[in-house]
Amino acid sequence: MTTPSNTDTLPQGTRIGRTALHVNDLNELTEFYRTVVGLSVLEESDTHSVLGVADTPLLVLEGDVDAPTRHQSAAGLYHTAFRVPSRAALGDTLARIRDHWQLGGASDHWVSEALYLTDPEGNGIEIYRDFPREDWPRSDDGRVRISTEPLDLDSIEAAATGDTQAPPGTDIGHIHLEVSSLDAFRNFYVDTLGFEVQTTVPDAAFVSAGGYHHHIGANTWHHRTAPVNGRGLSWFEVLVPNQGALNAVQLRLDGRDIPVTETDDGLVIHVPDEIEVRIRTDPSAL
Template identity: 85%
Template sequence: MPTPSNTDTLPQGTRIGRTALRINDLDELTEFYRDVVGLSVLNESETRSVLGVADTPLLVLEGDTDAPLRHRSGAGLYHTAFRVPSRAALGDALARIRDHWQLSGASDHWVSEALYLTDPEGNGIEIYRDFPRDDWPHSDDGRVRISTEPLDLEAIEAAATGDAQAPPRTDIGHIHLEVSSLNTFRDVYIDTLGFEMQTTVPAASFVSAGGYHHHIGANTWHHRTNPVSGRGLSWFEVVVPDQNALTAVQSRLESSAIPVTETESGLTIHDPDEIEVRIRVE
């Protein structure tokens, strides 16, 4: 859907940056995201690993051996979605999953082809590649249409090249959250941060900036009622293209009831489910 030229919506070029997970077994999870997802270890210490592609960090693993299990009714992560640039890269991801782990699902979403799995501590993962943007279906009001259809895994497998690593231009295309209320999700992420609604399905909403199919998904499928806590999602980043966009976000936040913390790199807020969102300039 076209993005209006005003200060009420996020501009073209807005994207999801890094995602951080609070985990127990740092060595196991570092190895998993390296060998199965195909990320490179860019930096590591006794309590933290940073993984990504080339020199670009995508995932921060925060080791905390005392962190309790995520509360069964707690909000948080549904999945982190790693976007690869080609069907060949998706085929390579499928091969790594089959060699080292277990595939839990696969779908043709009309806008993308996606593989699903869960890491050793229960954090959801999607690895996907987009179809060309001109091929995405749209509804009469201009919004992108998303569906869930069976994926031709044989075609994905046939495209593989045998690469053990995720290629350059892999990024985090979107993040999908489990929230306690879609109404309060929309209040924060649409009315305040400035994302735009793209698609709704029963008990889920998908929002984006610049007409992308979705940068953030949110669902209430598992009836979460408590704030985020324990292991799982620690924080994620929304990256805006310039200082003007950040200033506009800050202005909208200051007009809302959401507390804002200014940091060296940008702004930090906590949504109604206490999920930490960090907003910074590209």
Template identity: 65%
Template structure:
């Protein structure tokens, strides 16, 4: 078992979706989610906030729709820096799309929706860290409670896009086995378990409530494939940490390849995760 845990500065970088309709999806993430289109070519579009890329859309018109039993993305979670920004997001969703759900998790307030190709999206804002409830052993305790949508929309500032400071707070995966997921992301890579609920596990670095979630609620049984999640990225603090993760991953059963700025590991369920400084 790995005794090295990832440092507090660890966070999620970009996520990438394999899509069948590039222009439609880019327009959705611009108009509904509120990202800016940073670049748009024949095969890829990159969206983000200001000059920071957060979402890569990879066009694959021949990709089959994600199989009903396939592992992959449950949702990408875009974290906004204020309740006003969350109110603006709610107003955009209600004007241009359909809200799928909303929850107060004790650590955050979250809105949920689904993009035109069936990928889940969360837009959320954290409560101040000192207000997060703690459970046994100092772990963060998350729950699911009703969210007062009217009070959220009442503080909207009328902004059409996501503000500076928005990032990908976490990625939530659908996996075939929580035990295998934990063996890789916790024991090998070095995340810490924060919250366990029936058929779901939430892990983070540096005490964050979760950088990665995983669940088996829909009983996924085959590897990721088709449209949906192509890869996601974990950003590390320094090259020493990257080298340590590289060494641990190389000693595992999973395939490691070098990228231009780090490494990529095809982990459990064929889900690809990239690591860079």
């Protein structure tokens, strides 16, 4: 077993992989993410769709016509955040939203520029582009500072090129969860998995690996009290850069007696609120 020198935190290069949604109308959701978000359909069947950019899968839609609506008390997804590589790509995204859907909000976060919307089944979406990392404001202790300011949509629109698809380099930059307890969130994602807290705001925390502004956000704004259920988030992936990092995660999980299912791809954990997290080595790093 190869173990990295620092076994307490996740290493540089850790990132979010695929996100999966449990959906009722598979055809409608597939068309939405193709037309509005700009993803390509990489794989499609009667029961699921895989969408992504180029040959990289980003989103899995698991269809179930009998899937109940998510209970209003259930934990789960706040939004999936698709990161585009340029302001031009963000401008093209804004054009697609205005042509085919409805913009829910927009913010300058000091570290990024973000657009917000909701898919036809109520799943939150953020589409954003990062400012250069060297321009991110930081506090005295080195943590990234994040704010929410008005976004100049006119300048975003002016950057558009007319592209109807998300460009190469688009990925899932982060995922934001609704949880029942921030203490339980930090106990698992920080103290066990090894993410580091970057920013906290009232009733929310943002954690990352390698100094990113955040890979995972969590909030209790809507006072969720029950485990994840019904339509919405099915699972999401955390990708680590090498086998040594994966081994270190498994050691930390074993040390806390957290049940783990080992698969051919990596590890599967059902964490607080029964949210399924899949952890594996990053295929792009191999």
